[in-house]
Amino acid sequence: MNNSPYFLKPASVQSVMLRVLAALLPGIAAYIWFFGMAILVQIALASVTALAAEAVMLKLRDKPLMLFLSDGSALVTAWLIALTFPPIAPWWLTVVGVLTAIVIAKHLYGGLGQNPFNPAMVAFALMIVAYPSLMSQWPAVGFTDFAPQWNAIFGARQLDAITMATPLDALRTALHTADARATVAGVLGSDATFGNIGGKGWEWVAAGYLAGGLWLLQQRIITWHMPAAFLATLLLVSGGFSLFDATRFAGPSFHIFTGGAMLAAFFIVTDPVSGATTPRGKLIFAAGAAALTWIIRTFGAYPDGIAFAILLMNIAAPLIDMNTQPPVFGHKDKGRHLE
């Protein structure tokens, strides 16, 4: 290097990405415990596809192959796709999802650091629009037998025995389509899908993500702004509405511990490339994503609204950033802060 500084802190994109992957492990462990090994198959499938697609795109774009292949960013995208897709989704669903994310959402927009939209969320949104039924088949809690799961992924699909609706889906269907007397408490109490605070099993997966997310905070990979604003907004909005009418609106603990909320709070809204970056901007971005998530979950046609919520906020991110620039040194309060 010809110019100062002449020494650098030992930090790299790779180390950031690898620590994000490590932080996902507690959640994955809980996932395996409650829903079986299928998720590992999906993670492997997604990882291999992502790395292959990344390699081909880097080659086509004439970029240094090993440098970018080893940065870990493709793996993060792959794991997030595997964790947001149903674990018993057919193999090609995952593969197409990952290809969409890596080829279209990432590399066609200029590769690492250039994508305006979160690649994993692009994949999820596209697939749930294109294959709504396949994207809604989730394994029932406790059916951890590997053989039928393997069959579901690679073989003939006889799914009735092992699938059931997700908690969000079950609640929405019950409230929207069943008889008008259905209430949140009634639905939550009657169905085996629902656990103590969120969805059965899912609440533990969410707790795993929470643990990993807190570690990321401690590692200073993410700042508190996004997770705090996301969860607080979800809490306030769902809490407010459930106070207003508890029979029609589920409470905050249900919203926070079901679906992808916890994963989103620590691992998805926090994507720095496609999100807002200023401290105030991060708060607005995450709060907006949470509010939209609740709206889509409550009034929309899709079971979980996180992907759409985040994509919508991705669009707003540059505008948010532009209008939330922190005041620079000496321009805060006419520069005087004595006592």
Place this chain on the structure above:
Amino acid sequence: MEVPRVQDHSSAKGGGVSALQRLFKFHGGVKPAYNKEASTGLPIAVAPTPTQLVIPLHQSIGGMPRPLVSAGEHVLKGQRIGGADGNVSSAVHASTSGKVLAVEMRLMPHTSGLSAMCVILEPDGRDEWIPRQPFDYRNATPTETRDYLRDAGVVGLGGAVFPSYLKLNPGKQGKLDTLVLNGAECEPFITCDDLLMRERAEATLKGAVIMREILGAGQVLIGIEDNKPEAIAAMEIAARAANAAAGDSSIRVVSVPTRYPAGGAKQLIRVLTGIEVPHGKRSTDYGVQCFNVGTAYAIYEAIALGQPLISRIVTIAGNVRRARNYEVPFGTPMRDLVTLCDPLPDSDRVIMGGPMMGLLMPADSVPVVKATNCVLIGSKALFPAPPPEMPCIRCGECAKVCPADLLPFEMYWFSRAKIFGKAQEYNLFDCIECGCCAYVCPSHIPLVDYYRFAKSEIWARELEKESADVARERYEFRLLREEREKQEKAAKLAAKTAAGREKAAAALAEAEKPATTPEEDAKKALIAAALERARAQQAQARPENTDNLTPEQQAEVAAIEARRAEIREMAKPHVRQSD
């Protein structure tokens, strides 16, 4: 953001001499490996006088001093060899007695590899001083004192080498609240201020007292990073003595948290007083002035001893076996110092300054100058080449550590895309180039290089625009003048013929109405016509798109003009650390 930004203060740490001193935090900063121990083990040594000194005439910010000597002349130690030129300039002196061999262009201690005028001096070994006389600043006018310090060549020794006499001006109010003495020394490896404070605390304090009197400052705060306990202790003893002599307790030594760049003048002022001096503003407008401790010592030498600035303490550190601080006469080749410290065989470069902001030297033959606080010897092992650059992932680490509260990744984005206007909107010129952002970047982007590039491009464009403006004005004026001359000629001619033809009639008419002659009338009409044409032309020359603007547009235009003015102000080489 883990660091609170406004009105938060770290736990107050007592400054010994002081009662509890309330401290303030500045945003950001980093904690690189300090590597200071290597050069603090031994006391300051006097560097041997080399066989030849190359003393650059231009050693401070501002105008290039005029050479006052020529080849063959004999000079004494401390004799002025370069006279201050212009409003911002500072004199240069012979570092020892000897013969002037030449006044010629030599390679300067700057990364650019450019040469500039130097006085080449062959020492005669006698080291014979000029007659030295203390300067009685108490019975001198402020102007006389400032002139004396200008001619004594005292400049800021923190690295910015801004002429000190210009800063010894209390500003509009005629007095200041606080004189800040900067002993923070936050750059890794550098220990020259540390050793100065340990060994020459008393003299440094005397310098501070002189500066304080000139400035009319109420209190003196000496900020030292808490990784220099010996310096703090020594300065506390000296401060106690100075306070006792004055019968008050207005000089305080304050230990500040060790965090780079706590030694940036603005950062230190913020930490000690809570005052943020905005970019482009004078700190005296906020009642504060900041000097490096080395400058205080130089002022003591100049005023109390009558010795101009001819040497300074330089840390030689890095890839050497015997890192140490030396008192070095200006003009000594850096190579000589490096040899003294036994460099390791894999040494491959010489850096002037520290690893965060230092300048890579074009050769090790360049001389030590007033700005040389450290000669840092590098190697591939000590300062390895950075890993390959990756794209920015907008992780925001750079914004977290920026002491100027900027958004470095945005400035990088626009600098890289050469959208310089946007880069400026993100306050590019508030960047102090401390290097924190590049230091923490996980993508290893040389961010500061991008800012330097953008700044120099903007300066170049401003200069270009300015010269184009001047050229256009000149051209327009020429057109105007030619037109006027033509008119005048025509007027004269017309007047002549008119005068010839109507001589008789004119005489007759003159007798009748003596008020104005037709000649005068014609002249007046012509002048009026010429004026009218000039007005029309001027109106035409005005760009049409500034007519009929809405108030918002006008405000915008005004804002842009203001920004331009600010940039021109900033185009003057800017002050990096305190002086």
